[in-house]
Each structure stands twice: as C-alpha cells, then as structure tokens.
Amino acid sequence: MRCIVLLFSSITFLYYFLPIVIVIYFLVPKKLKNFVLLIASLFFYFVGEPIYSILMICSAFSGWAHGLLIEKFRGTKWSKVALISSLVVGFGLLGFFKYSNFFITNINNLFGLKGDASIGLLSIALPIGISFYTFQILSYTIDLYWGRAKVQKNPFDFATYVALFPQLIAGPIVRYTTVQDELEHRTHSFEDIAYGVGRFAIGLGKKIILSNTLAEFGAVLAGLSEKTVLSYWVYAIAFTLQIYFDFSGYSDMAIGLGRVFGFHFLENFNYPYISKSISEFWRRWHMSLGTWFKDYVYIPLGGNRVPLGRWIFNTMVVWMFTGFWHGAEWNFIIWGLYFGVILILEKFFILKFFDKLPKVLGSIISHTYTLFLTVIGFVIFNETSLAGVGKTLSAMFGGEGLAFSNSETIYYLRSYIAVIIVAAILSTPLLKKLGEYICSKKIGNSIVSVLQPVCYIAILLICTASLINGSFNPFIYFRF
Amino acid sequence: MKTKIKNIIISFSFLGALLFLMVASIIAPDIDISNSERRTLLQLPELSWDAVVNKDIDGDRYFDNLEEYLLDQFVWRDGFRTINSATRRYAFMQKDVNDIFVLKGNIFSMYYQFNEKAVEQFAGVYNKVISRYFSKNGANIYYTIVPDKSYYASEANGYLSINYDKLYSTMQNKLSDHTYIEIRDLLDINDYYKTDLHWDQTKIIDVANKILASMGNEGNVSLEDFEQKKFEGFEGSYYGQAALPLKKDTLIYLTNEMLENCKVSYLDEGEFGKTGKVSFIDVPMYAEEKLGGVDSYDVFLWGARSLIQIENPNCDNGKELVIFRDSFGSSLAPLLASEYSKITILDLRYVKSDFIGFITTFSDNCDVLFMYNSALVNTPAVIF
Structure with missing residues (x-):
C-alpha cells in the first residue's frame, strides 16, 4: 500500500495542487481568500482522508460552537461547562480514534482475555492529523475561556484556521492566538512570498534530499544479511538525523506556505542537536508541542510552584502525555517518561555537575551526553514494541553476541557517509551563520542575491528528480 | 540587487x-x-x-x-x-x-547475498530434468555457469561481492555426476558490454571452442569465419537503470552463410497455450527487428523464448545438442551450430520442466548443456 495522503513532497501537491491554489488565491478579491484556502484545505484533506474529512469538519464546528458558548456565557458557570464540553468532545474524539485499540488491547492483556472472551478491536483507522488539529481547536477554546483569544463568530474563518492545509496534517501546532488577527486582516507582499517560497524549498530539500535518503539508508541497514553492533549504532544515528530533517523539513514547508498566504506561524525547531542538555533539547525540538503541554497541562497542574513531590508528579504526567501524544503504543509512553526522568535528574544533579566543569570540557561532555541520550531516545521512539526496544538497545551495547562490524556494514557506511556528514552539518546553524556572514559583506550579499533563486529552483528540480525516481518517501509524523 | x-x-x-x-x-x-x-x-x-x-x-x-x-x-x-x-x-x-x-x-549490478537454497534448487531442477528426459537415451550431460560480469569487478573495486567460489562449489557438489565446463578463466571484464549484463558475442569465441571441445567435437570456430553486423547506440539493460549519460555500446552479432542457411523456429507459445497444439514459427537466426527496441539483445534468437530449434542443413553428422539456457546462451548457440545437425534450446524460466515432454523430444545420445548465469543461479524460484 502506498502513502494515502496529498504529501507536500508529492508531484500531485507540488505541480498541480500548489500552483493552482496559489494562482487562484492571488487572483480572487480579498474577501474570498479565506474561502479559497478553506476549499483548498478541505480538498487537500479529502484526498488523503475522504471519510474522515467529515470528522475534521465536525471537530471544527464543535470548536467554533463551543467558542460561541464560552463567549456568550462568559462570567457564568456555563462558560466553564462549555469549555469542559469542548475538552470532552476534543479529547473524546482523539481518544476514541487514536487510543481505543490501545486500551482494549491492554485490558485484554491485563485480564488475560483471549478468543471469544476478549474485547474485540475496533476497525478504525487513525485520522491523519487528528492530534494536530485537536490540539489547535482546544488551544482556541482554552485561550478563549482564559480571555487570551478573541471569539471567532465566522464559522468559515474558524474552519479555515483548523483546516489550513500548510499545517493541517503535521503541524506545527498553530495556536489560534497566533493567527487570529491574520485570519481576518493579513497583508501580502513579495517579501513574504519570497521568504515563504525559500522556506518551502529548504523544507522540501530537507525532507526529500536528506530525510528520504537517510530513510533509505536505514532500510538498507535494517535489511543487512548480518547485522552488527556498528550497524545498529549507525542505524540509530541515521534515524535521529532522518526524523529531524523529516519533521523540521515539514515544519519549514508549513511555515513557508503559511507565509506565502500571509500567515506568520511560529518556529517549531531551533537546531535541537546543538543542545547541551535534554532540557535545552526540548526547548528546541517540536517547540509548538512543548509549549502546548507547558501552557495547557504543566502550568494548570501547578507548574514548578508546588512542593517537590508534586512537581515531580507534574513533570512525569506531562512527559507521559507528551509521549502518548506521539502514538498509542507503550514505547511512546516509555519514551516520554524517559525524558521526564532525565529532565528531573538534570534539574537536580546533571546540570549542576556540568556547570562545575571547565568551559570547553563541559561543552564537549554536555553535548556528547545530550546527543547520546537523544539517539537512545529515538531508538525507543522508533521501535514498535517494548521487546524490540530491548533487543535493539541490547544489540547496540553488545548484548546480542553480534560482531562489531563486517564488510557489509562498512560498505554501506562508506556509501552513505557523505549524506550523514552533510546532514550532521546542516543540523547545526553553521550554514546559516556562514550565510549571514557572507550577506554582511556587500559583494557577498550581491552573490547570494543572485544565487538564492537559482538554489531554490535547483532544490526543486533535484527533489522532483528524486520523487520521479521513486525514491523512498516515508513520512514519520503522519501517525500522530 | x-x-x-x-x-x-x-x-x-x-x-x-x-x-x-x-x-x-x-x-x-x-x-x-x-x-x-x-x-x-x-x-x-x-x-x-x-x-x-x-x-x-x-x-x-x-x-x-x-x-x-x-x-x-x-x-x-x-x-x-x-x-x-x-x-x-x-x-x-x-x-x-x-x-x-x-x-x-x-x-x-551489485548482488552479494549468497542464497544456498536457491543454488541447490537450481541444481535440483537440472537433476530432475536429467533424470526425467535423459537418463535412458545415452545423453552426455554437461553444464557450465556463466559468470555475471560483477565477478570480474566487484571485489577488486571495493564493492560487495557474492562468494562465487561457494556458489560454484555448491553447484558442482550437487551435479557431481555430470561434466562441468569451466569458462571463468576465458573471460574478463572487457568481454561484456559496458551498458548491459551480457557478454559480447565476438568475445566468446574461445568459450564456444572450449565448450565444443569439452563435448567431444573436433571442429572449432574462429572470428574470421563470420561477418560482423553492427548496431550502434546499444543501450543495455543497465543503461536505463544507471540513468547517466554514459557512452553507449556497439552491439555486434556474427553471421555467415552457414548460419543464414540454418532453419530456425520457435514454439508458437500462444497457440500452445490456447489449444495445446505444438507448432513452430520459422524465423531468421537474428531478430534484427528487435534492434533499437526495448531490449536490443533480443536480436539473439528472439529473446525470451521457451523453445527454439536450429536445424543446420550444412551439418549432416546427425548430432543433436540440447541447451538449457538463459539469454547468454542465445548469443552462444549460433557459435555452436556448425558442429550439430540440430540444436534444441530450452529456457526453464519459460517452460516448467514437467511440461518439456509435451513440446519436444530428444534424440538418443544427444549432448545436453545446462548454462545459466551465476546471478540467476543464485536467485530463488526462477526455474521449476
């Protein structure tokens, strides 16, 4: 079965959907622009999820209607009831479609229910992007209740916000407050379009040229006739890079497309692999999710202004849900809790230890420590079962009796080493800083100005070539 | 700006x-x-x-x-x-x-995972065919394995390579009752097309002579015996896979009066499939209409065919050669034609061994040659 969605990195999207939508969008008068975006977004979703389009429309309608009720009954208990109702509907739908089978499976396992005695699994597929648009809708109703957001009375404008195709299926989680003004009053300029186009091209390149090649490398390593300790480590590192370029590439494309249409979405990634602690890593990785949980879960639970035991509890709850948000599997929960434990240890011990080290040594150790734990984290993330997590970690640390290396591992490592090196360099701000330095010089700026459009077209053509060649085109964040 | x-x-x-x-x-x-x-x-x-x-x-x-x-x-x-x-x-x-x-x-094309079961299955099919069709007619059984061209380049250039020695020895162990003809030492990388997996017919004269001699023939062939016909711009099967602007090959096929006088016919598979009737279609030795098509190498004996017969009116010794082969055999068979009155060419990829008896018979004391390339021998379930 092939991928069932209108990917940004697909020919259908790139060469048909996108140019047609952009042309129509800029041809129609201002008052029709949201309508064009709404229709385009619904079609975009319909292509991938014909039936679940109705679910998304219902969710959007629910969020809009609850917003009206919250506003109408503001100052009364009914406003809170409306908020709770919106939370029940939102989390209820998310829970039903995403987590039902997880709970059924675990209840069956817990009580040893087998065969006819077991609870049957539901025959439901996970609606694409439900985790993202549910969190967006709830950010609206919660912020509205708290008085941070303005009520949206126009159901079409609200549906446009929920369904906006640039960020619909893979984020970033755009809060209503971020775009509430731009939904009604936004401007368009060549500056924004050029920025958006450039950002989109960079994201496309990250996704297709780097992430897909790394995914292909991973598939090669997974299919080796004889795996080795080294192949497990290289696989883990390749996946760590792949998931970054996959997700941040998609975020870049979303932010870029948003900008083309006049929206200013917040950043979602800020070079997470240069972090010197896991705390810092999570301030740089999937920032829209991290701040969502911080603002809507962690702080309402009391944040850090609570006794120590309660704070540890709050932290673990937040990280358990962060993991669980990523998927209805135990490994995601373990993954979240893993980071929760590390963050607690960092707060009390590890960061204090790093602070005591000499600057250069401390920097090397802390960076190595962070990358190591991040790679291990993504091993947990990438496996589909706890047994798989245990087996892979065991193999990485020599517990499976594997040879350290062999000719097959070395051959493929050599074959893909350039991709790994390029990806590793581009996961740091080195190129960005180099570009800024060159642009700070007059001649450099002139050269960059000429090269910029050429580079964007070159990236587009290389990406197109890769797609046409039928290269790997997986997308990790669809399952969320 | x-x-x-x-x-x-x-x-x-x-x-x-x-x-x-x-x-x-x-x-x-x-x-x-x-x-x-x-x-x-x-x-x-x-x-x-x-x-x-x-x-x-x-x-x-x-x-x-x-x-x-x-x-x-x-x-x-x-x-x-x-x-x-x-x-x-x-x-x-x-x-x-x-x-x-x-x-x-x-x-x-790089392949490196030795598939012992596939090789054993290949040899098993050979033995099955021999046992069923040649055990009682005094046939002389020979086999060779055509090395794919990676044999001459992969390992030496740092690419992953199959354990050819193991592949060949596995095959030889399973076919120890029959005569193996070693041809690896007669070939090198320049004997294959650059853009294709196949060997160049003009470069396998020594291979043909060794096979003829191994099968007890006194005659041999020489490049001078043939007229060379050329097709420029040959894009072999690897050319499209590489998708690079590389220099194309010149495909050369060898012919002469003797070969042109041979009666070549292949089984009408469509008719056989529909009615079960065995009939043959007469064709020239070389399918020149295939040149410039999807696979120009099909010029040799019309490409993928289950059964082809070559009858040589210029050879009256009454000897028959039966070749079980892949496309490498298509370019080799014409070079063997001078020593046999009849050559029957079968491809077990396109006719199951159980059905051979329905489409042809073999004369007593015929020579039988099995020749598939090493990459195919290592591939599971291609012949049955």
Missing part, C-alpha cells in the same frame, strides 16, 4: 517553474513504454466516486494511483532520473544507487 527585485525574482521564478512543469506535463503526450526502464508506464486512472473513496485491491485510492501516474508521465522523466542519479553519485558520493554502480563507464 535591490531586495524588492530579488524577492520578485524569487517569487516568480519558483512559482513559474512549478507552473511551467505542470503545463509541460499536461501538454506532453502520455507514453506507453519506457525503453530506458524497460517497463510499461501507468496511464491515467479512471475517475469515479468509488475509486476516490474506497481502496482498490492494492490498498490504494484514486489519488494514490493518480500520483503514481503523474510520476510515470512527468515531462522529461528520463532527464529527471539522470539528475537524481548524478546527484547521488557525484554530490552524495554514494558507491551505488539502487545496487547499480559504474566503473569507468562500465555499469554493474
């Missing part, structure tokens, strides 16, 4: 590129077959509500199939494949792309 002008250029150039390629792809007529990829290209799927909403037997909906169609029919598809291949080879310095690698303009 002023920032505003730069922004305008970026905006219009990118969107212009998208629109240009969209319009070009729409205008360009759909292509049925890709010669470079040797496959049929997908055509526009039929649009219906059912196809949009429900998944087909492959688990795809209309828009999944539409994406595949658009990929297949994208304008300048071969050019884009070249961009992809060049990017991976030269920018990312990948040693191979999809198991295809290039050494000094010579294209190779």
Whole structure:
C-alpha cells in the first residue's frame, strides 16, 4: 500500500495542487481568500482522508460552537461547562480514534482475555492529523475561556484556521492566538512570498534530499544479511538525523506556505542537536508541542510552584502525555517518561555537575551526553514494541553476541557517509551563520542575491528528480 | 540587487517553474513504454466516486494511483532520473544507487547475498530434468555457469561481492555426476558490454571452442569465419537503470552463410497455450527487428523464448545438442551450430520442466548443456 495522503513532497501537491491554489488565491478579491484556502484545505484533506474529512469538519464546528458558548456565557458557570464540553468532545474524539485499540488491547492483556472472551478491536483507522488539529481547536477554546483569544463568530474563518492545509496534517501546532488577527486582516507582499517560497524549498530539500535518503539508508541497514553492533549504532544515528530533517523539513514547508498566504506561524525547531542538555533539547525540538503541554497541562497542574513531590508528579504526567501524544503504543509512553526522568535528574544533579566543569570540557561532555541520550531516545521512539526496544538497545551495547562490524556494514557506511556528514552539518546553524556572514559583506550579499533563486529552483528540480525516481518517501509524523 | 527585485525574482521564478512543469506535463503526450526502464508506464486512472473513496485491491485510492501516474508521465522523466542519479553519485558520493554502480563507464549490478537454497534448487531442477528426459537415451550431460560480469569487478573495486567460489562449489557438489565446463578463466571484464549484463558475442569465441571441445567435437570456430553486423547506440539493460549519460555500446552479432542457411523456429507459445497444439514459427537466426527496441539483445534468437530449434542443413553428422539456457546462451548457440545437425534450446524460466515432454523430444545420445548465469543461479524460484 502506498502513502494515502496529498504529501507536500508529492508531484500531485507540488505541480498541480500548489500552483493552482496559489494562482487562484492571488487572483480572487480579498474577501474570498479565506474561502479559497478553506476549499483548498478541505480538498487537500479529502484526498488523503475522504471519510474522515467529515470528522475534521465536525471537530471544527464543535470548536467554533463551543467558542460561541464560552463567549456568550462568559462570567457564568456555563462558560466553564462549555469549555469542559469542548475538552470532552476534543479529547473524546482523539481518544476514541487514536487510543481505543490501545486500551482494549491492554485490558485484554491485563485480564488475560483471549478468543471469544476478549474485547474485540475496533476497525478504525487513525485520522491523519487528528492530534494536530485537536490540539489547535482546544488551544482556541482554552485561550478563549482564559480571555487570551478573541471569539471567532465566522464559522468559515474558524474552519479555515483548523483546516489550513500548510499545517493541517503535521503541524506545527498553530495556536489560534497566533493567527487570529491574520485570519481576518493579513497583508501580502513579495517579501513574504519570497521568504515563504525559500522556506518551502529548504523544507522540501530537507525532507526529500536528506530525510528520504537517510530513510533509505536505514532500510538498507535494517535489511543487512548480518547485522552488527556498528550497524545498529549507525542505524540509530541515521534515524535521529532522518526524523529531524523529516519533521523540521515539514515544519519549514508549513511555515513557508503559511507565509506565502500571509500567515506568520511560529518556529517549531531551533537546531535541537546543538543542545547541551535534554532540557535545552526540548526547548528546541517540536517547540509548538512543548509549549502546548507547558501552557495547557504543566502550568494548570501547578507548574514548578508546588512542593517537590508534586512537581515531580507534574513533570512525569506531562512527559507521559507528551509521549502518548506521539502514538498509542507503550514505547511512546516509555519514551516520554524517559525524558521526564532525565529532565528531573538534570534539574537536580546533571546540570549542576556540568556547570562545575571547565568551559570547553563541559561543552564537549554536555553535548556528547545530550546527543547520546537523544539517539537512545529515538531508538525507543522508533521501535514498535517494548521487546524490540530491548533487543535493539541490547544489540547496540553488545548484548546480542553480534560482531562489531563486517564488510557489509562498512560498505554501506562508506556509501552513505557523505549524506550523514552533510546532514550532521546542516543540523547545526553553521550554514546559516556562514550565510549571514557572507550577506554582511556587500559583494557577498550581491552573490547570494543572485544565487538564492537559482538554489531554490535547483532544490526543486533535484527533489522532483528524486520523487520521479521513486525514491523512498516515508513520512514519520503522519501517525500522530 | 535591490531586495524588492530579488524577492520578485524569487517569487516568480519558483512559482513559474512549478507552473511551467505542470503545463509541460499536461501538454506532453502520455507514453506507453519506457525503453530506458524497460517497463510499461501507468496511464491515467479512471475517475469515479468509488475509486476516490474506497481502496482498490492494492490498498490504494484514486489519488494514490493518480500520483503514481503523474510520476510515470512527468515531462522529461528520463532527464529527471539522470539528475537524481548524478546527484547521488557525484554530490552524495554514494558507491551505488539502487545496487547499480559504474566503473569507468562500465555499469554493474551489485548482488552479494549468497542464497544456498536457491543454488541447490537450481541444481535440483537440472537433476530432475536429467533424470526425467535423459537418463535412458545415452545423453552426455554437461553444464557450465556463466559468470555475471560483477565477478570480474566487484571485489577488486571495493564493492560487495557474492562468494562465487561457494556458489560454484555448491553447484558442482550437487551435479557431481555430470561434466562441468569451466569458462571463468576465458573471460574478463572487457568481454561484456559496458551498458548491459551480457557478454559480447565476438568475445566468446574461445568459450564456444572450449565448450565444443569439452563435448567431444573436433571442429572449432574462429572470428574470421563470420561477418560482423553492427548496431550502434546499444543501450543495455543497465543503461536505463544507471540513468547517466554514459557512452553507449556497439552491439555486434556474427553471421555467415552457414548460419543464414540454418532453419530456425520457435514454439508458437500462444497457440500452445490456447489449444495445446505444438507448432513452430520459422524465423531468421537474428531478430534484427528487435534492434533499437526495448531490449536490443533480443536480436539473439528472439529473446525470451521457451523453445527454439536450429536445424543446420550444412551439418549432416546427425548430432543433436540440447541447451538449457538463459539469454547468454542465445548469443552462444549460433557459435555452436556448425558442429550439430540440430540444436534444441530450452529456457526453464519459460517452460516448467514437467511440461518439456509435451513440446519436444530428444534424440538418443544427444549432448545436453545446462548454462545459466551465476546471478540467476543464485536467485530463488526462477526455474521449476
């Protein structure tokens, strides 16, 4: 079965959907622009999820209607009831479609229910992007209740916000407050379009040229006739890079497309692999999710202004849900809790230890420590079962009796080493800083100005070539 | 350059590129077959509500199939494949792309996982055929394994290589009752086409002579015995897979009066499939109409055929040679024709061994030669 969605990195999207939508969008008068975006977004979703389009429309309608009720009954208990109702509907739908089978499976396992005695699994597929648009809708109703957001009375404008195709299926989680003004009053300029186009091209390149090649490398390593300790480590590192370029590439494309249409979405990634602690890593990785949980879960639970035991509890709850948000599997929960434990240890011990080290040594150790734990984290993330997590970690640390290396591992490592090196360099701000330095010089700026459009077209053509060649085109964040 | 002008250029150039390629792809007529990829290209799927909403037997909906169609029919598809291949080879310095690698303009397919069961199964089919058709007619059984061209290049150039010694010894152990003809020492990398997996017919004269001698023939062949016919611009099967602007080959096939006088016929498989009737279609030795088609190497004995017969009126010794072969045998068989009154050529990939008796018979004391290439021998379930 092939991928069932209108990917940004697909020919259908790139060469048909996108140019047609952009042309129509800029041809129609201002008052029709949201309508064009709404229709385009619904079609975009319909292509991938014909039936679940109705679910998304219902969710959007629910969020809009609850917003009206919250506003109408503001100052009364009914406003809170409306908020709770919106939370029940939102989390209820998310829970039903995403987590039902997880709970059924675990209840069956817990009580040893087998065969006819077991609870049957539901025959439901996970609606694409439900985790993202549910969190967006709830950010609206919660912020509205708290008085941070303005009520949206126009159901079409609200549906446009929920369904906006640039960020619909893979984020970033755009809060209503971020775009509430731009939904009604936004401007368009060549500056924004050029920025958006450039950002989109960079994201496309990250996704297709780097992430897909790394995914292909991973598939090669997974299919080796004889795996080795080294192949497990290289696989883990390749996946760590792949998931970054996959997700941040998609975020870049979303932010870029948003900008083309006049929206200013917040950043979602800020070079997470240069972090010197896991705390810092999570301030740089999937920032829209991290701040969502911080603002809507962690702080309402009391944040850090609570006794120590309660704070540890709050932290673990937040990280358990962060993991669980990523998927209805135990490994995601373990993954979240893993980071929760590390963050607690960092707060009390590890960061204090790093602070005591000499600057250069401390920097090397802390960076190595962070990358190591991040790679291990993504091993947990990438496996589909706890047994798989245990087996892979065991193999990485020599517990499976594997040879350290062999000719097959070395051959493929050599074959893909350039991709790994390029990806590793581009996961740091080195190129960005180099570009800024060159642009700070007059001649450099002139050269960059000429090269910029050429580079964007070159990236587009290389990406197109890769797609046409039928290269790997997986997308990790669809399952969320 | 002023920032505003730069922004305008970026905006219009990118969107212009998208629109240009969209319009070009729409205008360009759909292509049925890709010669470079040797496959049929997908055509526009039929649009219906059912196809949009429900998944087909492959688990795809209309828009999944539409994406595949658009990929297949994208304008300048071969050019884009070249961009992809060049990017991976030269920018990312990948040693191979999809198991295809290039050494000094010579294209190779990398395979390295020895499949012992496949080799044993191959030998098992040989033994089954021998036991069923040749155990009582005094046939002389010979076999050889044609080394694929990676044999001469992979390991020496740092590429993964199958354990050929193990492959050959496994085969020899399973066929120890029969005569093995070693030909690896008679070949080198220059005896194969650069863009194709096959050997060059002009470079296998010594192979033909060794096989003839091993089978007890006194005569031999010489390149001077033949007229060389050339086809320039031969794009072998690896050429399209490599998708790089490499130099094409010149395909040469050897003919002479004796070969032109031979009666060549192949089984009418369509008729046999429909009615069970065995009939043959007479054809020339070389299928010149195949030159420039999807696979020009099909010029040799008409490509993939289950059964071909060559009757040589210039040879009256009454001897018959039966060859079980792949396409390497197609170019070798004409070189053996001078020593046999009849050559019967079968390909067990296209006729199951159980059915051979329905389509042909073999004369007593015939020579039997099994010759498949090493890559095929290592592939599971290709002959039965």
